[in-house]
Each structure stands twice: as C-alpha cells, then as structure tokens.
Amino acid sequence: MARTILTRTVLAAVSVASLFALSACASDAGGDPAGGGESAGGGADDGVITLGFSQVGAESGWRAANTKSIQDTLTEENGFELKFSDAQQKQENQIQAIRSYITQGVDVIAFSPVVETGWDPVLQEAKAAGIPVILTDRAVDSSDETLYESFIGSDFVKEGEMAGEWVAEQYDGEGFKAVELQGTTGAAPAIDRKEGFESAIEGTDVEIIDSQTGNFTRAEGKTVMEGFLNKHDDIDLVFAHNDDMGLGAIEAIEAAGMVPGEDIKIVTIDAVKDGMQALADGKINYIVECNPLLGPDLAEIAKKVIAGEEVEKRIVVEDQAFDQAAAKEALPTREY
Numbered sequence: 001m002a003r004t005i006l007t008r009t010v011l012a013a014v015s016v017a018s019l020f021a022l023s024a025c026a027s028d029a030g031g032d033p034a035g036g037g038e039s040a041g042g043g044a045d046d047g048v049i050t051l052g053f054s055q056v057g058a059e060s061g062w063r064a065a066n067t068k069s070i071q072d073t074l075t076e077e078n079g080f081e082l083k084f085s086d087a088q089q090k091q092e093n094q095i096q097a098i099r100s101y102i103t104q105g106v107d108v109i110a111f112s113p114v115v116e117t118g119w120d121p122v123l124q125e126a127k128a129a130g131i132p133v134i135l136t137d138r139a140v141d142s143s144d145e146t147l148y149e150s151f152i153g154s155d156f157v158k159e160g161e162m163a164g165e166w167v168a169e170q171y172d173g174e175g176f177k178a179v180e181l182q183g184t185t186g187a188a189p190a191i192d193r194k195e196g197f198e199s200a201i202e203g204t205d206v207e208i209i210d211s212q213t214g215n216f217t218r219a220e221g222k223t224v225m226e227g228f229l230n231k232h233d234d235i236d237l238v239f240a241h242n243d244d245m246g247l248g249a250i251e252a253i254e255a256a257g258m259v260p261g262e263d264i265k266i267v268t269i270d271a272v273k274d275g276m277q278a279l280a281d282g283k284i285n286y287i288v289e290c291n292p293l294l295g296p297d298l299a300e301i302a303k304k305v306i307a308g309e310e311v312e313k314r315i316v317v318e319d320q321a322f323d324q325a326a327a328k329e330a331l332p333t334r335e336y
C-alpha cells in the first residue's frame with residue numbers, strides 16, 4: 001500500500017456513521033431492493049461494503065492514476081462492491097450520481113467534488129438517508145462539517161506555495177513576467193494553488209501578467225497558451241496548475257519557435273509520468289507533486305466508518321517536489 005500520510009489531524013469524535021450503521025441495519029432487515037423507495041444505506045450488514053464513487057472525470061494523467069488507485073483497491077477481494085461513475089467535469093452529473101447512490105441504498109458514498117460550492121442540499125439528502133460520505137482529493141466549501149465523515153487529499157495551498165517559493169528562489173531580481181494556467185474555475189485545487197503561489201511570490205519582482213483557466217486539460221492548456229503568446233511577447237515563465245496544461249503549453253511554445261524550459265520556464269503541479277519525463281528532458285523546470293494514490297486510504301476510512309470507529313476528519317497526503325535532476329533519478333521507479 002503506497003501510503004504517504006504526513007499529518008493526521010484528528011478532529012472527529014466517534015463517527016456518526018456508527019449511528020447510521022445501526023439505523024440502516026434496522027431498516028435493511030426487510031431487504032430494501034436497490035433503487036426502491038426509502039434508502040437504507042450505511043450498513044454493509046452482508047459483510048461487503050457497497051461504495052458509490054463519483055469521479056470528477058478523465059481530464060488528466062493525474063485523474064487516470066487516481067481512478068486506477070481507487071478501482072485497484074476497492075475490489076471484491078478487499079471486501080467492496082464499487083459502483084463508479086465519471087461526471088465528465090460537470091457538477092450536475094455528480095449530484096445526479098450521488099442521488100442515484102442514495103436511491104440504491106449504498107453503504108458509503110465517496111466523491112471528488114468538481115467544484116467547491118453547492119453541495120449542501122445533496123449531502124443533506126445523503127445524511128437524511130443514513131449514508132456516510134467521504135471526500136477524496138478535493139474539498140467542499142460548507143459550514144456544516146457533519147455532512148461528511150472525512151476528507152482525504154493533498155494540501156493544495158501548500159503545493160502552490162512550494163511552486164512559488166522555488167520560482168522566488170530562482171528568479172527574484174530578474175523582473176520575470178509570468179502567465180498562469182489555472183485549473184477548473186471554482187475547483188479547490190485551482191483556488192488554493194493560485195492563492196499559495198501568489199502568496200509565495202509576494203514581495204518579489206516576479207509578476208503575473210495574465211491568468212486564465214485551461215480546465216486541467218492538455219488541449220485547453222495549449223489553446224490558452226497560444227492566446228498568451230499572441231498577446232504578450234515578454235513571457236518568461238508559465239505556472240500551470242497541473243502537468244497536463246503544462247504539457248499543452250510546451251506544444252504551443254514549440255509551435256511558436258521557442259524552447260520550453262529555456263526561453264520560457266515552466267513550473268507545474270502533479271508529477272505524473274508524462275510531466276516527469278518532460279522535466280527530465282529539460283522542457284519543464286520544476287514540478288510539485290500531488291499524490292493521486294488515494295485508494296488505500298479511502299478503503300481504510302470506509303471500513304472504519306462502517307465499523308463505527310473513530311476517523312480523522314482531515315487526512316493530508318504528503319507531496320514532494322522535483323527539479324530536473326531529481327526527476328531523472330525518480331523516473332525509473334515512478335508508480336504513476
């Protein structure tokens with residue numbers, strides 16, 4: 001199990017899921033069929049945990065690795081029946097999937113929210129149905145922390161800070177003009193990485209001269225970078241909120257006759273294989289990791305929640321950072 005837990009902030013008392021489990025066992029006794037009327041989730045009284053997972057989409061190499069980790073871990077042999085759905089980066093699809101899991105009476109719902117806001121009503125529906133919810137990767141912006149059991153994922157503000165600190169260390173004093181390829185508008189990693197990066201370069205002479213969303217995809221990263229290059233002839237650096245958009249930017253820079261990593265420096269977040277290869281090849285200058293292997297922690301927390309055990313409200317996954325030399329060293333044994 002590739003766990004990289006750095007800190008575990010224990011905030012939760014005994015999980016409310018133990019109460020969910022008891023009430024669900026009682027109402028499950030009549031064998032409520034999937035999809036039938038009142039939900040009776042949260043129990044796993046047959047020994048198998050039915051977990052409904054709503055994934056953001058398939059927008060990036062990171063997401064592919066995250067999906068694989070979840071599907072490889074939540075297996076029958078490991079005591080799970082996994083119901084998986086892909087929201088294609090649309091909040092309405094996720095809400096629909098969560099409602100469907102509630103109707104089916106799954107034992108646990110887990111999801112990575114596409115955007116931060118707008119989740120309270122559907123999470124209240126899950127709570128009313130007695131189905132515990134676990135957040136993975138991305139947070140929700142809600143004032144009611146009882147709507148979910150635990151949130152497992154990286155500290156995105158810190159990732160942005162690590163990227164900004166490296167840029168400040170390398171280029172402060174050179175009057176660098178930077179452009180930013182933001183992640184999906186309203187998504188936790190886009191909001192937090194921007195905040196972290198900006199705070200780290202504050203007080204330096206690195207200036208962000210343009211910033212636009214590339215929706216975490218390679219294609220949109222390329223298109224947005226083409227626009228930046230048409231508009232500005234003085235770009236020194238690209239800060240991309242993920243590797244895929246950075247890889248798209250590389251294509252745009254090369255097509256414009258420039259050398260990525262030299263004429264225009266590139267800093268990204270994720271450290272998936274393609275990004276690490278580009279870093280080792282000198283086309284990217286620095287990458288802050290975002291570890292996608294969340295399946296093992298999700299499985300462990302789901303089991304604890306169903307058993308009525310105490311769970312950590314926030315599990316922060318450890319991330320490291322790579323320069324070009326470190327990428328060359330890490331690549332041969334890189335898992336994702």
Ligand code: AHR
Pocket residue numbers: 059060061062063137138189216241242243244269270290
């Ligand atoms: O939420 C994690 C982010 O989502 C990853 O950094 C990005 O690649 C993905 O699309």
